[in-house]
Amino acid sequence: xxxxxxxxxxxxxxxxxxxxxxxxxxxxxxxxxxxxxxxxxxxxxxxxxxxxxxxxxxxxxxxxxxxxxxxxxxxxxxxxxxxxxxxxxxxxxxxxxxxxxxxxxxxxxxxxxxxxxxxxxxxxxxxxxxxxxxxxxxxxxxxxxxxxxxxxxxxxxxxxxxxxxxxxxxxxxxxxxxxxxxxxxxxxxxxxxxxxxxxxxxxxxxxxxxxxxxxxxxxxxxxxxxxxxxxxxxxxxxxxxxxxxxxxxxxxxxxxxxxxxxxxxxxxxxxxxxxxxxxxxxxxxxxxxxxxxxxxxxxxxxxxxxxxxxxxxxxxxxxxxxxxxxxxxx
Amino acid sequence: xxxxxxxxxxxxxxxxxxxxxxxxxxxxxxxxxxxxxxxxxxxxxxxxxxxxxxxxxxxxxxxxxxxxxxxxxxxxxxxxxxxxxxxxxxxxxxxxxxxxxxxxxxxxxxxxxxxxxxxxxxxxxxxxxxxxxxxxxxxxxxxxxxxxxxxxxxxxxxxxxxxxxxxxxxxxxxxxxxxxxxxxxxxxxxxxxxxxxxxxxxxxxxxxxxxxxxxxxxxxxxxxxxxxxxxxxxxxxxxxxxxxxxxxxxxxxxxxxxxxxxxxxxxxxxxxxxxxxxxxxxxxxxxxxxxxxxxxxxxxxxxxxxxxxxxxxxxxxxxxxxxxxxxxx
Numbered sequence: 302x303x304x305x306x307x308x309x310x311x312x313x314x315x316x317x318x319x320x321x322x323x324x325x326x327x328x329x330x331x332x333x334x335x336x337x338x339x340x341x342x343x344x345x346x347x348x349x350x351x352x353x354x355x356x357x358x359x360x361x362x363x364x365x366x367x368x369x370x371x372x373x374x375x376x377x378x379x380x381x382x383x384x385x386x387x388x389x390x391x392x393x394x395x396x397x398x399x400x401x402x403x404x405x406x407x408x409x410x411x412x413x414x415x416x417x418x419x420x421x422x423x424x425x426x427x428x429x430x431x432x433x434x435x436x437x438x439x440x441x442x443x444x445x446x447x448x449x450x451x452x453x454x455x456x457x458x459x460x461x462x463x464x465x466x467x468x469x470x471x472x473x474x475x476x477x478x479x480x481x482x483x484x485x486x487x488x489x490x491x492x493x494x495x496x497x498x499x500x501x502x503x504x505x506x507x508x509x510x511x512x513x514x515x516x517x518x519x520x521x522x523x524x525x526x527x528x529x530x531x532x533x534x535x536x537x538x539x540x541x542x543x544x545x546x547x548x549x550x551x552x553x554x555x556x557x558x559x560x561x562x563x564x565x566x567x568x569x570x571x572x573x574x575x576x577x578x579x580x581x582x583x584x585x586x587x588x589x590x591x592x593x594x595x596x597x598x599x600x601x602x603x604x605x606x607x608x609x610x611x612x613x614x615x616x617x618x619x620x621x622x623x624x625x626x627x628x629x630x631x
Numbered sequence: 632x633x634x635x636x637x638x639x640x641x642x643x644x645x646x647x648x649x650x651x652x653x654x655x656x657x658x659x660x661x662x663x664x665x666x667x668x669x670x671x672x673x674x675x676x677x678x679x680x681x682x683x684x685x686x687x688x689x690x691x692x693x694x695x696x697x698x699x700x701x702x703x704x705x706x707x708x709x710x711x712x713x714x715x716x717x718x719x720x721x722x723x724x725x726x727x728x729x730x731x732x733x734x735x736x737x738x739x740x741x742x743x744x745x746x747x748x749x750x751x752x753x754x755x756x757x758x759x760x761x762x763x764x765x766x767x768x769x770x771x772x773x774x775x776x777x778x779x780x781x782x783x784x785x786x787x788x789x790x791x792x793x794x795x796x797x798x799x800x801x802x803x804x805x806x807x808x809x810x811x812x813x814x815x816x817x818x819x820x821x822x823x824x825x826x827x828x829x830x831x832x833x834x835x836x837x838x839x840x841x842x843x844x845x846x847x848x849x850x851x852x853x854x855x856x857x858x859x860x861x862x863x864x865x866x867x868x869x870x871x872x873x874x875x876x877x878x879x880x881x882x883x884x885x886x887x888x889x890x891x892x893x894x895x896x897x898x899x900x901x902x903x904x905x906x907x908x909x910x911x912x913x914x915x916x917x918x919x920x921x922x923x924x925x926x927x928x929x930x931x932x933x934x935x936x937x938x939x940x941x942x943x944x945x946x947x948x949x950x951x952x953x954x955x956x957x958x959x960x
Contacts, residue, residue, distance in 0.1 A: 346819075347787075462906060490679035491884065492679065492883060499902070518889065519891040521889050522891075523889065523892055523893040524890070524893075543893040544893050562846065563849065565888050569849075574818050578786060
């Protein structure tokens with residue numbers, strides 16, 4: 302990463318949920334840093350902890366039975382130590398989020414414009430009328446045609462793509478320093494997805510907002526992110542610049558993910574899926590969480606992969622593997 | 632090649648209840664499409680939400696009756712089938728759904744679910760129903776001790792294997808796969824795709840593979856048909872369509888897929904403006920013209936052609952200006 306100023310530093314973040322069956326360890330020691338204006342991709346499969354991580358960043362587990370430990374330092378303040386009421390001053394203002402399904406993230410009974418204006422008025426002392434103007438302006442900036450008329454419309458009157466634009470408008474109306482986008486295009490068709498990704502990129506260039514792009518789609522990551530963190534079992538398995546990750550994936554899990562994807566650009570031979578299942582989060586294994594599915598675990602001496610959790614290590618291109626071996630093909 | 636399934640000028644209009652704006656409107660979900668699938672072949676039907684691909688699958692299953700047009704399986708017109716003949720048809724054509732969780736009865740054990748088609752058809756296989764179900768479970772990679780378990784005890788990928796085993800129970804000639812891997816993670820998706828391919832090699836079953844994921848279709852299908860607003864925009868052998876897409880919509884669709892190689896040249900990307908028009912009020916002439924990146928650059932005379940006349944398919948692409956579109960590259 303270049304010498305940009307650090308905006309966010311997450312250290313040893315852990316999130317656990319008590320359930321009837323025991324404690325579910327959803328996030329198990331996440332470390333992440335993000336520079337101002339940077340875009341990082343958080344990729345992983347279902348249950349890898351990417352969404353729980355992003356929700357923890359927004360402090361959405363405050364006041365719930367979940368336990369969140371570790372540091373979430375945004376611009377010098379540890380958000381994890383803030384009370385729920387203190388967090389309100391940050392949420393929407395310095396850090397905001399867009400969700401996968403905009404229909405369920407918006408209130409069905411209020412016009413879209415008034416929902417955006419409400420966010421603005423929460424953080425700025427302005428009249429209703431002025432806030433409504435800001436909302437109309439913001440809808441225009443996210444590419445909604447005829448924004449004045451659409452501001453009076455309800456969420457169900459918007460198409461999927463337009464709704465996602467409106468939610469982006471709501472998230473960015475206070476020009477936050479950090480935008481957490483949780484699968485923002487997963488529910489959209491590919492031509493609309495392309496529009497929305499372009500829009501996020503354009504707005505980011507204008508405002509200098511840093512973005513955490515949570516997705517399961519490595520294509521999206523390659524297109525919009527500077528760096529990428531590959532998550533598995535609630536921790537980072539590999540962190541690298543996008544160029545390095547795709548050119549020389551270091552972790553066997555990343556290599557497995559890439560090998561199991563069919564390609565659009567060329568004919569692919571038989572796909573090579575990763576055998577087995579992700580770890581049970583109720584009862585985490587002692588060693589590397591990927592060891593049971595890893596084609597290389599048996600080549601490590603003393604069964605270290607099953608007894609000792611490897612550290613996330615390396616210079617620039619980090620990998621959590623006893624084999625270290627960045628760039629070695631599987 | 633022998634054709635197994637032949638679809639000609641298939642149309643399905645859903646009546647839209649009057650009272651809101653206009654009287655008795657029609658939602659034109661499928662508006663005159665034709666394709667065929669050879670024995671043991673796979674046709675990938677791709678398109679975005681609302682283009683009519685799932686409706687097409689349901690018409691082929693005869694879960695819906697077409698407004699007009701013909702569907703033939705092994706030369707036999709299926710629209711006329713009734714009673715025992717329809718039951719026989721249901722034996723030969725099966726479906727695998729997108730969401731395996733809602734396609735399985737939560738109160739029914741997996742073994743019972745897989746046996747259901749056999750019981751419904753009154754078939755007792757040699758060796759008995761249970762033995763046949765165990766064979767099928769083994770075939771799709773489920774363990775015999777899964778027989779008495781319930782769907783909630785399985786992961787998404789395993790549930791989809793149950794759905795596939797159930798579809799295979801009657802040895803169908805054709806399986807309609809409606810987004811069978813869309814709900815699965817990539818590593819699991821690859822397992823299910825490999826399974827479907829192995830089954831096809833062993834049994835010679837044909838697939839109508841409905842998907843919005845172009846990479847999966849490229850990997851999986853022999854032929855591909857691209858749908859837009861109830862029409863086929865382009866249709867041809869998979870390798871040709873992906874190597875040299877002719878229709879402007881196919882091109883836009885392919886160029887919109889984010890490629891998992893950073894720094895890939897995206898300067899040639901075609902952006903489609905706006906939203907899909909409503910299928911109850913599609914544009915006149917060529918349905919794609921309102922979003923066509925080519926349209927604006929055409930002369931008045933040629934634009935009129937697009938507005939007034941629905942394009943016929945020229946070497947697989949339904950566009951008046953396939954030649955012009957090739958030039959624009």
